[in-house]
Amino acid sequence: MDNERVDQVKVLAPTGMLGAGFPEATVERGLALGADVISVDAGSTDSGPYYLGASRPKTTRAAVARDLRVLLKAAASAGIPLIVGSCGTSGTDAGVDWVAEIVAGIQAEEKLSLRVARIYSEQDAGTLAERLDEGRVHPLPPLGELRPETLESCTHIVGVMGHEPIVAALEAGAQVVLAGRATDTAIAAAYPLMKGMPAGPSWHAAKIIECGGQCTSDPRAGGVLATVDAGGFTIEPLDPAVSCTPILVAAHMLYETVNPYEMREPDGTLDVRDAAYTALDERRVRVEGSRFHVADQHTIKLEGARVTGYETMSFSAIRDPHILEHIDEWAELMHTVLRQRVEQTIGLSDDKYAVDLRLYGHNAILGDLDPASGPPREVGVMLLVSAPDQATATAVAKIANPLMLHLPTPDMDYLPSLAFPSSPAETERGPAYEFVLHHVVDTVTPTEMFRTEIEEPPHHG
Structure with missing residues (x-):
């Protein structure tokens, strides 16, 4: 050139x-x-x-x-x-x-x-560990000092x-x-x-x-x-x-x-x-x-990601006006009943998996900052289960299946019918990753x- x-x-x-x-x-x-x-x-x-x-x-x-x-x-x-x-x-x-x-x-x-x-x-974790020992790797806020095992846990590391x-x-x-x-x-x-x-x-x-x-x-x-x-x-x-x-x-x-x-x-x-x-x-x-x-x-900034677990997702839709009027109570009940049924069914305590319940149409994006008042017209319920392995994540999501379809609020004396958009209701998302490197190399x-x-x-x- x-x-x-x-x-x-x-x-x-x-x-x-x-x-x-x-x-x-x-x-x-x-x-x-x-x-x-x-x-x-x-x-x-x-x-x-x-x-x-x-x-x-x-x-x-x-x-x-x-x-x-x-x-x-x-x-x-x-x-x-x-x-x-x-x-x-x-x-x-x-x-x-x-x-x-x-x-x-x-x-x-x-x-x-x-x-x-x-x-x-792409960077080699072993070589970066040597640079770490030499004092050439430094954290960027908000992360702290890097540990060699964090480097080894990454599936891929790149230098920018x-x-x-x-x-x-x-x-x-x-x-x-x-x-x-x-x-x-x-x-x-x-x-x-x-x-x-x-x-x-x-x-x-x-x-x-x-x-x-x-x-x-x-x-x-x-x-x-x-x-x-x-x-x-x-x-x-x-x-x-x-x-x-x-x-x-x-x-x-x-x-x-x-x-x-x-x-x-x-x-x-x-x-x-x-x-x-x-x-x-x-x-x-x-x-x-x-x-x-x-x-x-x-300096060269590092980016690295590692597997944090496996995810299974389920999605349901609520149009029942009574549930929508008490949607936060319904969500709280969903967490409580699901936790109880998972422990009863497969003997798994809630520290062995994680459940993220997002109410789209209510507060899934802004959470408590949402300025909207009054009950929503309809809500899409996304259940995301994370676990150390795919089988466990799917098992928990399957236990949630009847709740995602028929869970009433505490004051209802009948079982409502909610709506799954697809069959099967559970979708295995495979491994989930997280960024773990926010550091620079001299x-x-x-x-x-x-x-x-x-x-x-x-x-x-």
């Missing part, structure tokens, strides 16, 4: 999530506007620990392939790199390989010859890379970079930083475009183009009918940040206290004044925790 310094770099962000879809015309417009690189995020922890713990993608293969086909053809036609971060949702090695397999298939079908780099971010491994892959000649777990911003900041753009504008622009069109007047209409230069950056939507405004652009610094003025990256901290947001016209916004403070110690070099493989481009006869 030519590493010649330039006056500006244009980063095309087509969408906030690979597989979420975008209008192909917006990518074409981004190329027409002179895009120098395409960056797209493919992962998140927003959907919980399952995807890391099980190393499974949350996106369907067909959706990822559709988006990649458009982006690979665009990158090839324009002769610009494509950077994909956090492949396979969680950035595990299997996730990187899954996306790489899709890319290989598309290259064969479209007769493309792009050189692909895979950057692996910054821009440096991506830049190294580009400098080694990669035209497509498929990165494991990476900060959402690193994938967009990497190319501008490699081309000599200042860190403040590069990281700030990357933050604003990490979610594609989220910073525009219509997030569904496609992505954005960020032009980074020595003095700042400019944001422009790729749909001509959509606008960016200073408020929309500035507001994205509130998204997923502890401090709206700062954002930590592996090599330092973005500082936007002095940033000024100016409307160039009704569609474009100019941002200047962003700064970046390089940290004394480069690194000697920014790339030491990551492994890169670059494949020669395919040749088509």
Whole structure:
């Protein structure tokens, strides 16, 4: 990859999530506007620990392939790199390989010859335990000191890379970079930083475009183009009918940040206290004044998940007006009777399993904070049983079955009939996971925790 310094770099962000879809015309417009690189995020922890713990993608293969086909053809036609971060949702090695397999298939079908780099971010628990012994692993609030057995309990651990491994892959000649777990911003900041753009504008622009069109007047209409230069950056939507405004652009610094003025990256901290947001016209916004403070110690954040048990779910629906008028009493009775019947039936005390009863339509989302008053019109009852093994979780859910169908309130002299939406009523959800790592590792070099493989481009006869 030519590493010649330039006056500006244009980063095309087509969408906030690979597989979420975008209008192909917006990518074409981004190329027409002179895009120098395409960056797209493919992962998140927003959907919980399952995807890391099980190393499974949350996106369907067909959706990822559709988006990649458009982006690979665009990158090839324009002769610009494509950077994909956090492949396979969680950035595990299997996730990187899954996306790489899709890319290989598309290259064969479209007769493309792009050189692909895979950057692996999965970490070995034993190696991390050595780093822990050396005093190089530190907790982030609210977690405390890490114990070696916590590392060993994880099914998968990833390190969240910054821009440096991506830049190294580009400098080694990669035209497509498929990165494991990476900060959402690193994938967009990497190319501008490699081309000599200042860190403040590069990281700030990357933050604003990490979610594609989220910073525009219509997030569904496609992505954005960020032009980074020595003095700042400019944001422009790729749909001509959509606008960016200073408020929309500035507001994205509130998204997923502890401090709206700062954002930590592996090599330092973005500082936007002095940033000024100016409307160039009704569609474009100019941002200047962003700064970046390089940290004394480069760190890599760890994410890890482990199995906490197994779950079985049951769902019922209540329309009976008397039960709905006393729905909290009914829920309390459900807990009491179920606990008694489980102990009577299988001799299991309630410290050997857990029951989560959620009343959708009443207070399942806000709980006691729900401002609604009066009885609900209808309620969906979700029973989630967690136990050390699947058989126990299902046994408890089956004991709950007649209660989910016929449990009356204490003052009723008849058995009501509630409604199961499916048969069987119990659904085994399999292993449940939890995040257990929120720690950083002090690194000697920014790339030491990551492994890169670059494949020669395919040749088509």
